[in-house]
Amino acid sequence: xxxxxxxxxxxxxxxxxxxxxxxxxxxxxxxxxxxxxxxxxxxxxxxxxxxxxxxxxxxxxxxxxxxxxxxxxxxxxxxxxxxxxxxxxxxxxxxxxxxxxxxxxxxxxxxxxxxxxxxxxxxxxxxxxxxxxxxxxxxxxxxxxxxxxxxxxxxxxxxxxxxxxxxxxxxxxxxxxxxxxxxxxxxxxxxxxxxx
Amino acid sequence: xxxxxxxxxxxxxxxxxxxxxxxxxxxxxxxxxxxxxxxxxxxxxxxxxxxxxxxxxxxxxxxxxxxxxxxxxxxxxxxxxxxxxxxxxxxxxxxxxxxxxxxxxxxxxxxxxxxxxxxxxxxxxxxxxxxxxxxxxxxxxxxxxxxxxxxxxxxxxxxxxxxxxxxxxxxxxxxxxxxxxxxxxxxxxxxxxxxxxxxxxxxxxxxxxxxxxxxxxxxxxxxxxxxxxxxxxxxxxxxxxxxxxxxxxxxxxxxxxxxxxxxxxxxxxxxxxxxxxxxxxxxxxxxxxxxxxxxxxxxxxxxxxxxxxxxxxxxxxxxxxxxxxxxxxxxxxxxxxxxxx
Numbered sequence: 001x002x003x004x005x006x007x008x009x010x011x012x013x014x015x016x017x018x019x020x021x022x023x024x025x026x027x028x029x030x031x032x033x034x035x036x037x038x039x040x041x042x043x044x045x046x047x048x049x050x051x052x053x054x055x056x057x058x059x060x061x062x063x064x065x066x067x068x069x070x071x072x073x074x075x076x077x078x079x080x081x082x083x084x085x086x087x088x089x090x091x092x093x094x095x096x097x098x099x100x101x102x103x104x105x106x107x108x109x110x111x112x113x114x115x116x117x118x119x120x121x122x123x124x125x126x127x128x129x130x131x132x133x134x135x136x137x138x139x140x141x142x143x144x145x146x147x148x149x150x151x152x153x154x155x156x157x158x159x160x161x162x163x164x165x166x167x168x169x170x171x172x173x174x175x176x177x178x179x180x181x182x183x184x185x186x187x188x189x190x191x192x193x194x195x196x
Numbered sequence: 197x198x199x200x201x202x203x204x205x206x207x208x209x210x211x212x213x214x215x216x217x218x219x220x221x222x223x224x225x226x227x228x229x230x231x232x233x234x235x236x237x238x239x240x241x242x243x244x245x246x247x248x249x250x251x252x253x254x255x256x257x258x259x260x261x262x263x264x265x266x267x268x269x270x271x272x273x274x275x276x277x278x279x280x281x282x283x284x285x286x287x288x289x290x291x292x293x294x295x296x297x298x299x300x301x302x303x304x305x306x307x308x309x310x311x312x313x314x315x316x317x318x319x320x321x322x323x324x325x326x327x328x329x330x331x332x333x334x335x336x337x338x339x340x341x342x343x344x345x346x347x348x349x350x351x352x353x354x355x356x357x358x359x360x361x362x363x364x365x366x367x368x369x370x371x372x373x374x375x376x377x378x379x380x381x382x383x384x385x386x387x388x389x390x391x392x393x394x395x396x397x398x399x400x401x402x403x404x405x406x407x408x409x410x411x412x413x414x415x416x417x418x419x420x421x422x423x424x425x426x427x428x429x430x431x432x433x434x435x436x437x438x439x440x441x442x443x444x445x446x447x448x449x450x451x452x453x454x455x456x457x458x459x460x461x462x463x464x465x466x467x468x469x470x471x472x473x474x475x476x477x478x479x480x481x482x483x484x485x486x487x488x489x490x491x492x493x494x495x496x497x498x499x500x501x502x503x504x505x506x507x508x509x510x511x512x513x514x515x516x517x518x519x520x521x522x523x524x525x526x527x528x529x530x531x532x533x534x535x536x537x
């Protein structure tokens with residue numbers, strides 16, 4: 001244990017800081033007034049984008065572990081998932097604060113009139129119990145049910161994809177890439193299941 | 197008459213404090229301009245100092261435009277009657293934040309990707325149901341028209357808005373010169389098609405068919421508010437804002453105000469328009485600003501007026517016809533605007 005600790009510690013900090021970097025850059029941009037003419041929209045979009053990336057990263061852990069035999073990666077899955085949740089919460093808070101100014105009437109309109117916002121909110125709602133039960137203590141306490149509960153990440157990721165796709169105006173390059181990635185990540189699981 | 201100029205966020209500054217001294221010293225130019233202002237058939241008092249004294253920070257680029265445009269820009273006077281007195285969007289916002297998909301789909305793409313865009317010399321084709329069709333140099337198209345400085349609200353279909361001081365002339369004056377026939381019921385405009393210069397036109401993943409096209413009904417095109425713009429903020433149009441010639445129809449969503457126009461075509465039938473072809477259930481031919489008719493994916497009842505501060509977003513109610521209902525609502529009398537959105 002002692003001998004592997006430095007490597008582990010190094011990796012842990014590496015991932016911790018790497019996933020924090022986009023937020024750091026946003027804060028830096030905010031402080032130096034370098035987020036463009038509409039910083040509100042920019043912050044909301046960036047936070048959403050990175051929440052999406054970290055969620056996909058979380059989903060990539062199992063396939064990467066099995067395909068490349070990277071067993072060590074497993075130790076960081078919780079961190080990735082919590083980062084996805086963290087960015088998603090910030091994304092929602094930024095949306096409600098910077099774009100809506102917490103106007104409840106508008107919040108209601110957005111929730112009923114913008115289908116992609118319904119999708120996004122639902123996804124966050126599904127991720128909430130996963131974040132809450134992410135501790136080892138909860139994992140032990142829930143036992144087999146923990147795994148079942150955490151299957152919620154699959155419908156959540158689909159909702160997130162819809163949330164993203166539904167905002168296409170004209171160019172769909174990014175959405176296509178993330179759809180393909182998700183198809184691979186989920187398809188790989190189906191493939192494994194069918195094989196066993 | 198020197199008036200204080202409001203600019204978003206910053207404190208009011210006297211125009212004389214921020215305009216380069218040379219402009220004020222240039223007495224000859226001032227006299228010329230003053231004379232031309234006196235000759236303009238404009239009600240109200242177009243204030244030259246007001247038009248010249250725009251608050252443009254020294255570290256931001258000014259767009260001069262071709263030499264032949266200089267006297268026209270210098271002689272432009274404010275059309276106070278058709279201008280809103282609302283606070284202007286800062287120059288920075290106007291030149292760095294807009295949609296011009298030919299240069300990328302992000303709001304910051306146009307300013308990044310359009311700086312090398314060649315806008316002079318520029319040809320415009322006039323075609324269709326007109327007595328004088330042909331290919332014209334932009335210089336010749338502009339020759340007889342005096343420029344006016346007009347401050348309009350611009351409401352994007354994405355529910356943000358800005359107040360922008362344009363330099364241009366009424367489209368109606370241009371149309372009359374080319375003598376449309378009695379069959380001319382609509383005008384269609386086309387943006388330049390140039391994959392070399394416009395990276396957005398090279399993408400595989402765009403659902404817009406290039407070139408971008410837009411259109412107006414003849415009475416909309418002839419309306420005195422409808423502007424052909426060649427400048428903004430007292431200078432030539434920046435390439436990212438649709439240089440060298442763009443349309444500005446202030447009571448319609450921004451996408452109607454087509455940029456970098458190379459063709460003006462008169463027809464008897466309603467022309468195709470780009471966003472309508474891309475998503476007909478979301479974008480109509482008319483695209484009049486209407487808080488009552490939502491975009492299928494979002495509400496149009498309010499808008500975020502830029503600049504918008506982070507903690508207190510500048511959310512305002514969207515007005516029918518973007519606040520120009522008194523002037524234009526009669527054009528759509530008897531039409532069901534939920535059907536003709």
